[in-house]
Structure formats: C-alpha cells, structure tokens
Amino acid sequence: MDRGQAPADAEALVTSGDAQHPANLIPSLCAKFWTLGWGPRLHCAVGGAEGAHEEDSQQPQQRTYLRSPPCHRPSQCTPLFLAAFERRGAGCCIHTHSQWAVLVTLLLESSSSDVFEINNIEQIKGFPRGPSRPGNLGYHDTLRVPVIENTPHEEDLTEHLEAAMDRFPDAYAVLVRRHGVYVWGDTVHKAKTQCESLDYLFQLAVEMRKLGIPWISNVPRIGPDRP
Amino acid sequence: MDRGQAPADAEALVTSGDAQHPANLIPSLCAKFWTLGWGPRLHCAVGGAEGAHEEDSQQPQQRTYLRSPPCHRPSQCTPLFLAAFERRGAGCCIHTHSQWAVLVTLLLESSSSDVFEINNIEQIKGFPRGPSRPGNLGYHDTLRVPVIENTPHEEDLTEHLEAAMDRFPDAYAVLVRRHGVYVWGDTVHKAKTQCESLDYLFQLAVEMRKLGIPWISNVPRIGPDRP
Amino acid sequence: MDRGQAPADAEALVTSGDAQHPANLIPSLCAKFWTLGWGPRLHCAVGGAEGAHEEDSQQPQQRTYLRSPPCHRPSQCTPLFLAAFERRGAGCCIHTHSQWAVLVTLLLESSSSDVFEINNIEQIKGFPRGPSRPGNLGYHDTLRVPVIENTPHEEDLTEHLEAAMDRFPDAYAVLVRRHGVYVWGDTVHKAKTQCESLDYLFQLAVEMRKLGIPWISNVPRIGPDRP
Amino acid sequence: MDRGQAPADAEALVTSGDAQHPANLIPSLCAKFWTLGWGPRLHCAVGGAEGAHEEDSQQPQQRTYLRSPPCHRPSQCTPLFLAAFERRGAGCCIHTHSQWAVLVTLLLESSSSDVFEINNIEQIKGFPRGPSRPGNLGYHDTLRVPVIENTPHEEDLTEHLEAAMDRFPDAYAVLVRRHGVYVWGDTVHKAKTQCESLDYLFQLAVEMRKLGIPWISNVPRIGPDRP
Numbered sequence: 040m041d042r043g044q045a046p047a048d049a050e051a052l053v054t055s056g057d058a059q060h061p062a063n064l065i066p067s068l069c070a071k072f073w074t075l076g077w078g079p080r081l082h083c084a085v086g087g088a089e090g091a092h093e094e095d096s097q098q099p100q101q102r103t104y105l106r107s108p109p110c111h112r113p114s115q116c117t118p119l120f121l122a123a124f125e126r127r128g129a130g131c132c133i134h135t136h137s138q139w140a141v142l143v144t145l146l147l148e149s150s151s152s153d154v155f156e157i158n159n160i161e162q163i164k165g166f167p168r169g170p171s172r173p174g175n176l177g178y179h180d181t182l183r184v185p186v187i188e189n190t191p192h193e194e195d196l197t198e199h200l201e202a203a204m205d206r207f208p209d210a211y212a213v214l215v216r217r218h219g220v221y222v223w224g225d226t227v228h229k230a231k232t233q234c235e236s237l238d239y240l241f242q243l244a245v246e247m248r249k250l251g252i253p254w255i256s257n258v259p260r261i262g263p264d265r266p
Numbered sequence: 267m268d269r270g271q272a273p274a275d276a277e278a279l280v281t282s283g284d285a286q287h288p289a290n291l292i293p294s295l296c297a298k299f300w301t302l303g304w305g306p307r308l309h310c311a312v313g314g315a316e317g318a319h320e321e322d323s324q325q326p327q328q329r330t331y332l333r334s335p336p337c338h339r340p341s342q343c344t345p346l347f348l349a350a351f352e353r354r355g356a357g358c359c360i361h362t363h364s365q366w367a368v369l370v371t372l373l374l375e376s377s378s379s380d381v382f383e384i385n386n387i388e389q390i391k392g393f394p395r396g397p398s399r400p401g402n403l404g405y406h407d408t409l410r411v412p413v414i415e416n417t418p419h420e421e422d423l424t425e426h427l428e429a430a431m432d433r434f435p436d437a438y439a440v441l442v443r444r445h446g447v448y449v450w451g452d453t454v455h456k457a458k459t460q461c462e463s464l465d466y467l468f469q470l471a472v473e474m475r476k477l478g479i480p481w482i483s484n485v486p487r488i489g490p491d492r493p
Numbered sequence: 494m495d496r497g498q499a500p501a502d503a504e505a506l507v508t509s510g511d512a513q514h515p516a517n518l519i520p521s522l523c524a525k526f527w528t529l530g531w532g533p534r535l536h537c538a539v540g541g542a543e544g545a546h547e548e549d550s551q552q553p554q555q556r557t558y559l560r561s562p563p564c565h566r567p568s569q570c571t572p573l574f575l576a577a578f579e580r581r582g583a584g585c586c587i588h589t590h591s592q593w594a595v596l597v598t599l600l601l602e603s604s605s606s607d608v609f610e611i612n613n614i615e616q617i618k619g620f621p622r623g624p625s626r627p628g629n630l631g632y633h634d635t636l637r638v639p640v641i642e643n644t645p646h647e648e649d650l651t652e653h654l655e656a657a658m659d660r661f662p663d664a665y666a667v668l669v670r671r672h673g674v675y676v677w678g679d680t681v682h683k684a685k686t687q688c689e690s691l692d693y694l695f696q697l698a699v700e701m702r703k704l705g706i707p708w709i710s711n712v713p714r715i716g717p718d719r720p
Numbered sequence: 721m722d723r724g725q726a727p728a729d730a731e732a733l734v735t736s737g738d739a740q741h742p743a744n745l746i747p748s749l750c751a752k753f754w755t756l757g758w759g760p761r762l763h764c765a766v767g768g769a770e771g772a773h774e775e776d777s778q779q780p781q782q783r784t785y786l787r788s789p790p791c792h793r794p795s796q797c798t799p800l801f802l803a804a805f806e807r808r809g810a811g812c813c814i815h816t817h818s819q820w821a822v823l824v825t826l827l828l829e830s831s832s833s834d835v836f837e838i839n840n841i842e843q844i845k846g847f848p849r850g851p852s853r854p855g856n857l858g859y860h861d862t863l864r865v866p867v868i869e870n871t872p873h874e875e876d877l878t879e880h881l882e883a884a885m886d887r888f889p890d891a892y893a894v895l896v897r898r899h900g901v902y903v904w905g906d907t908v909h910k911a912k913t914q915c916e917s918l919d920y921l922f923q924l925a926v927e928m929r930k931l932g933i934p935w936i937s938n939v940p941r942i943g944p945d946r947p
Contacts, residue, residue, distance in 0.1 A: 177418050
C-alpha cells in the first residue's frame with residue numbers, strides 16, 4: 040500500500056483520494072465500529088498510521104505518524120500496536136473497549152483463568168490457525184485468546200502483551216482484563232473481520248453463560264475426512 | 267425476473283439500473299442485515315446470483331455465477347442454496363450466523379432436541395403453511411424449524427439439509443447447530459421478511475427462556491370460526 | 494391537517510411537498526421505527542391514511558384510503574385503528590410487534606394479569622392523564638395499559654379493544670397478548686412520542702424483572718405541593 | 721466560543737455556518753444520542769443554549785435563550801443545568817433518561833445506597849479527578865456518582881442536585897433515582913465523551929450484576945510507579 044508523502048506540516052490534515060489510504064481507512068473503521076457500540080474509546084492503527092477516539096496522554100513519540108499535530112500526542116497504546124506490527128508482521132491492529140470483551144475477562148477472573156477458550160462454534164472458522172500454520176481454524180478446533188492483567192499505565196501492558204504473544208504464538212488477539220481487547224491481522228480487511236468475529240464470539244459467550252451453556256463442549260464429528 | 271446478460275468477462279463488475287436485479291438486490295440486503303447484527307458472515311443467493319460477506323473457500327464451481335472473478339471462489343454453502351432452489355423452487359435463500367439462531371440451537375441441544383417449535387405468537391403468521399398448502403400459519407399453529415448438526419466442512423451439510431427438507435416438507439428454514447440458519451422464500455421479498463420474522467422469533471425465544479416462559483403453550487381460542 | 498385531494502386513480506402514488514402530509518409522515522415513521530427493532534411488522538395510520546410493513550390479508554374495505562391499489566388490500570387491523578380514531582378522536586394510531594411489549598404480556602400472563610402497571614418512573618410523565626383530564630401523569634401516578642387476549646383473526650380483536658377502551662377510558666394504548674401493542678395520540682407527534690415512551694417502559698420493565706425489581710413501588714414524595 | 725447575536729425575533733430559527741455554534745452542536749448531539757437508545761427524552765444545554773427532545777412544561781423563563789419561541793417554554797430542568805454552569809463552570813450539561821442509568825439507580829435502591837461506585841475498569845480513566853485536582857482518574861481509583869431521589873416536579877431537584885454537588889465536589893455527574901442522569905463537562909466535547917463513558921459504565925454495571933460480578937473489587941497493582 041502506498042503510504043503517500045509524509046506531510047511537510049505535522050498539523051496538516053492528510054487527505055487522499057485512495058479509499059485504501061490510512062487517512063481514509065482509519066476514520067471509516069472508527070465510524071463503523073462506533074455504531075456497533077464498541078465503547079467510546081476505540082483505537083485503530085494501520086501500519087504506522089494511527090487514528091483514535093480516545094483521550095491521548097503522556098508518552099514520548101517513537102516513530103513517524105501519519106499526522107501528528109502537537110495538540111494530540113500519540114496514544115499510550117502505541118507500543119502495543121508496535122508489538123503486533125513487529126512481532127507478528129501485522130498490517131493492522133485494532134484496540135477496543137468492547138463490553139463483551141470486558142465481561143468475558145470478568146467471567147474468567149471469577150474462575151482464576153487467563154485464557155478464553157471456545158470450541159464447536161462455526162464462527163471460529165474466521166480465524167487463521169497461526170502465522171506458521173496454513174489455513175483457518177476448523178469447527179472443532181479450540182480458539183484460544185490469552186488474557187493479561189491490566190496495568191494503571193497502558194504502556195506498561197507492552198511487556199505482558201509480548202509475553203502473551205510468545206506464550207500463544209498462534210493467537211491473533213490478546214484480551215486485557217477489565218479493559219478490552221487487542222486484535223490484529225495481516226491486512227486491514229483481515230484485522231477488521233477478525234475483530235468482528237471475535238466480538239461476535241465474546242457476545243455469544245456472555246449470552247451462553249447467562250443461559251448456563253458451557254463454552255467448551257464435546258461434539259461428535261460428522262462427515263467424511265477432508266484435506 | 268430478467269437476469270440480464272452473463273458478463274463476457276467473469277471479473278467484470280455486473281451493474282444494472284434495475285433495483286430488482288440481483289446485482290443490486292444482494293448488496294442492498296447484505297448491507298441492511300449487517301446493521302441488524304446478524305454476524306459478520308452473511309450469505310444471500312438470488313437464483314444463481316450470490317453475494318457474500320464471508321471468507322470463501324475450496325469448492326468446485328457447479329453452475330453459472332452472476333460474477334465469478336478467480337480471486338473469489340464460490341462459497342462453500344452453494345450446494346445448500348441449490349437444495350433450496352431445486353427442491354423447493356425458492357427464489358432466494360439467505361444464510362446467517364445470527365446469534366439468536368445459534369443460541370436457540372444451543373438451548374435445544376441441552377434438551378437433546380432437533381426441532382425448534384413455538385406457537386401462540388402473532389409473528390408466526392408471517393410464514394406460509396408450506397409449498398403444498400395455501401395461506402400462512404395461524405396464530406395457534408406451531409412453527410417448526412428442524413435443526414441439523416454442524417459439519418466441519420460446510421458442503422457436507424447438504425445431505426443433512428436435504429434430509430431435513432424431506433422430513434419437514436413444509437419448512438422454509440433449517441437451523442444448523444452452533445452455526446446459524448438457512449431461510450428461503452418464493453421471492454427475494456418473501457425470503458427477506460421470513461428471515462426477519464424468524465430472527466424475531468429466535469430472539470424472543472431466547473428472552474423467553476431467560477424469563478422462564480415456555481416456547482409451547484396452550485392458549486384458548488377466542489373469536490368466531492373463519493375461513 | 495390538509496389531507497389533500499383523493500387521487501383519481503386508486504393505484505397512483507400519492508405525493509406531497511408537505512412534510513406533514515400523511516404520504517410523507519407514514520413512510521418516515523415506518524423507516525424510523527424499523528431501525529429501532531420494533532419487528533418486521535409495523536402499522537401506522539394517520540387519520541384515514543395507512544402505511545404498512547406487513548403482509549396484508551383478506552378484509553373488506555371500509556373507508557377511503559389515501560392510496561388503495563388493488564394489489565394491496567387494507568390491513569386486518571384497520572377496524573382497530575378506526576376504534577382509536579372514532580372512540581378517542583386520535584389523530585394517529587401506531588401498531589407494533591415490539592418484543593418488549595410481547596414479553597411484558599407474557600410476564601403478565603404468568604400472573605394471570607390483564608393490565609400492565611408501573612409507577613415511580615420519570616418516563617411515565619410522557620403520557621396524558623386521559624382525554625377528559627388535563628395535563629400529563631405525574632411521577633408517582635400509575636400508568637395502566639390494559640391487555641387483551643389475541644385472536645386468530647386480527648379483525649376479531651376490535652370488540653375486545655373497544656371493551657378495553659371502555660374499561661380504561663384514560664388509556665392511550667392497549668397491549669395484545671403474545672402479539673404487540675396499539676398506541677394512539679391526538680397528533681402524529683404525540684402518537685410517536687407516546688409509542689417511544691411506552692416501548693422504553695416495556696423494555697425497562699423486562700430488564701427490571703430480570704434483576705428482580707418490582708414494577709410497582711412505594712416511594713415517598715419529596716418536594717413542595719405544586720399545582 | 722462565539723455565541724453570536726441574540727435573535728431580534730425570539731421565534732426566529734437561529735442558524736450558523738459554524739459547526740461549533742450551539743445552534744448546530746445541540747441538534748447534532750441530540751440526533752446522535754437518540755440513535756444510542758438513550759430514551760425519547762434527552763436534554764442538552766451548551767452554555768445558555770438549550771435543545772430538547774422533551775415535552776416542555778410550566779416554568780418561568782430565567783435567562784436568555786438562544787431561541788425562545790412562545791410555543792416552547794424552557795424545560796423544567798433549566799435550573800439543574802444552571803447549577804452545573806454556575807457551580808462548576810461547566811461548558812455543557814447533558815441530561816438523559818438512559819435505561820442503564822435508571823437500572824443502576826434501582827439496583828442501588830435495593831441496597832439503600834445513594835452513590836454509585838465502581839473501580840478497576842479501564843473506562844474509569846475517561847473522567848477527570850475533579851475541578852480542583854489535575855489529571856484523570858486512574859484505573860484503580862473508584863468513580864463515584866451520587867444518586868439523588870426524584871421529585872414529582874423536576875425543578876425541585878435543583879436543591880438536591882446542588883447538595884450532591886457539594887457533597888461530591890469532584891463528581892461530574894449526578895444520578896436521579898428512577899429518572900436518569902445529569903452529566904457535565906468543561907467543554908461540549910468533554911461533556912459528550914463523559915456522558916458516553918458513563919453510559920458505558922452503567923450498562924457494564926447492569927450486565928455485571930446479571931452475571932454476579934461485584935462493582936467494587938480488590939485488584940493487585942501491576943507495573944512500576946509513574947508520575
């Protein structure tokens with residue numbers, strides 16, 4: 040993707056006629072996700088470009104931004120996006136405060152668990168097996184999303200996020216207890232659909248809990264073996 | 267309905283000034299249903315035309331598509347759409363991963379049931395009695411939607427879907443456990459309204475369960491007999 | 494309100510440049526309510542004008558319609574609208590299949606009740622005291638909405654609706670068990686806001702029930718007496 | 721912000737080409753919040769300008785309005801907005817009948833509590849510590865929102881609102897039992913985001929209660945001390 044010219048004036052609004060340019064993709068994703076009730080705070084980074092619906096706070100600038108007016112300092116979660124970009128080669132990383140994500144971490148906290156696991160739900164097929172494994176998860180596979188504990192300062196999450204990435208090398212997302220979720224993907228499109236699929240599964244998991252249905256089940260396999 | 271010319275170039279975007287043309291109907295339905303939270307994966311086929319919000323995967327092409335660029339292979343659920351078109355003469359078939367549909371199949375699984383049944387709800391009147399019976403269901407009739415077990419590969423659902431169609435010759439929908447629902451109708455409009463009515467009933471059924479209200483009831487008939 | 498000319502051709506689409514004309518008001522209300530999830534079936538009548546999102550069915554035409562093409566016969570609930578227009582002088586009547594309305598009637602059925610009652614909720618102030626009483630309900634007043642049993646044929650509801658209107662002369666709405674609600678108002682605007690307020694209260698009532706909070710409470714009065 | 725000229729004609733519609741002018745900000749906020757399901761009644765005041773989605777009622781006019789046609793008297797909650805403007809120097813005050821806010825007050829009533837308290841949720845960081853304290857709340861801080869009892873006449877809330885402001889000098893919001901919430905902020909943007917964050921927390925709190933998760937928890941601090 041053509042990232043275009045770095046603007047001469049850091050305060051200038053970057054514009055592009057290309058719908059795939061981060062200057063267009065990021066606001067469009069933010070607007071779309073906002074309507075889905077993913078909380079007033081949503082962060083999305085495409086490569087080095089970052090867009091925010093969030094109160095930005097103290098943090099040194101660490102790389103080139105698409106647009107970096109002095110009145111908006113880069114968000115605290117930049118190092119977390121960098122972890123996804125650099126460790127996993129992600130093309131896009133999305134951070135939300137989705138209530139379903141937060142509720143799942145609270146339910147897991149009650150059982151002292153630090154990993155969300157669900158299987159035998161069709162939507163699981165929306166996730167790749169992992170960077171080193173071809174294809175997507177199957178219906179009977181277990182999707183695992185690690186949970187890390189929240190820290191008072193978002194930048195302190197980085198080392199825990201990186202540790203979780205190491206512990207779960209095939210994961211495309213990390214939940215943060217009482218906070219939200221980070222989801223990444225190889226491309227903007229994949230990050231978006233994986234974020235949507237994950238939120239679908241978090242919401243389903245909360246409703247399953249309300250109805251007394253366990254997240255992990257043992258369902259017999261039907262149909263022939265296929266490659 | 268005029269299906270128009272098969273495009274000379276399989277990659278060309280098919281366009282039409284006719285709002286009822288599948289090239290216009292399908293994207294419009296997909297966009298509308300997306301906003302209803304019917305999951306990021308939604309499939310809709312109008313006759314031979316198919317539109318998708320879904321990761322397409324391996325499957326041989328079996329009939330002429332409205333538009334079939336090499337980069338998007340036909341979706342796995344094509345044989346399922348064909349079953350509706352060929353066995354029931356459906357004009358349109360819609361497949362969703364609606365959470366309400368999935369939750370209903372999970373609740374039925376707990377009671378080892380393979381059919382969703384509900385009666386004495388006004389919205390039931392939105393469904394025809396069946397292909398061989400005139401008119402729509404009445405308020406006191408029981409709407410029955412069979413449930414089939416999910417398979418790891420979507421194309422393997424076909425024989426089970428067809429068996430369910432045979433077992434329930436009057437059904438206009440089949441639930442797939444832990445997956446979603448297939449709904450069809452004689453026309454695009456009927457498929458759409460039946461899909462909406464069914465989702466309404468699935469959501470209502472889940473809420474009824476949360477409130478301890480049974481799906482099947484015995485309600486006395488009021489008013490005169492009418493034809 | 495100027496109802497304009499009766500169209501010479503009953504099939505002609507009635508149009509008007511006046512935003513308050515029923516030909517504009519009705520589609521606008523229908524579209525708006527649809528997005529609120531009030532079910533795929535919604536009926537709205539303004540004076541003699543009627544718009545529908547509903548499968549119309551067998552019924553003799555009983556008065557002049559704004560537009561009455563032979564392919565769409567007047568809806569079954571016309572006599573119910575007439576009851577509101579003629580008995581209460583309503584300027585607009587709205588009928589929805591709101592799930593919250595249906596769930597409230599189901600919860601009341603469990604306790605063999607035929608009236609919804611709620612008090613001490615601010616939103617109650619959105620309702621007039623009644624046609625013969627000035628002003629709106631107060632915070633401590635009890636809003637009462639009668640419930641009638643559903644009938645297989647919607648036109649058979651009329652006599653029960655009229656009886657409920659007689660029994661509750663101050664009501665601006667009637668719930669229909671397992672079906673939905675009829676709400677009317679002196680003007681289109683009042684019918685719309687009363688319909689919204691009522692749906693708000695039905696949804697709140699269902700959530701209160703889930704949380705174990707009773708609909709009727711005894712809350713001490715605070716503040717001075719005022720006229 | 722330039723408030724512009726007071727219109728010579730009190731009935732004239734005030735218009736402005738400035739998107740930040742109250743004549744544009746207020747309708748835009750009202751429309752946005754309406755779609756979030758914050759109840760048909762929503763009030764928003766920017767400085768002396770007020771916009772409403774509410775049935776206005778009896779009350780003497782107490783200050784200059786942006787637009788004050790005789791047919792719409794100022795809303796009953798004007799003195800409440802004045803309390804926020806004058807006691808806290810707020811730039812904007814928003815009043816909603818959010819169902820989540822009402823449900824939180826009902827849950828607190830069951831435990832005879834007059835303050836909503838929640839801690840260890842990331843979204844808490846969206847609130848300032850208070851007018852006299854720099855920075856925002858931290859993750860482990862407890863957000864406190866006082867609850868006052870509702871009065872039959874909204875203007876009688878004023879003294880209770882002011883007393884709650886005195887009792888909780890750092891609060892940016894006051895809940896009204898069985899009624900809704902008042903939220904204010906230094907600017908329109910801050911009032912809007914604080915209102916959104918608070919509604920997020922109210923909804924989360926209701927869902928936590930349904931799932932048996934307490935609002936106040938004791939979570940160990942992780943990470944280094946930072947300024």
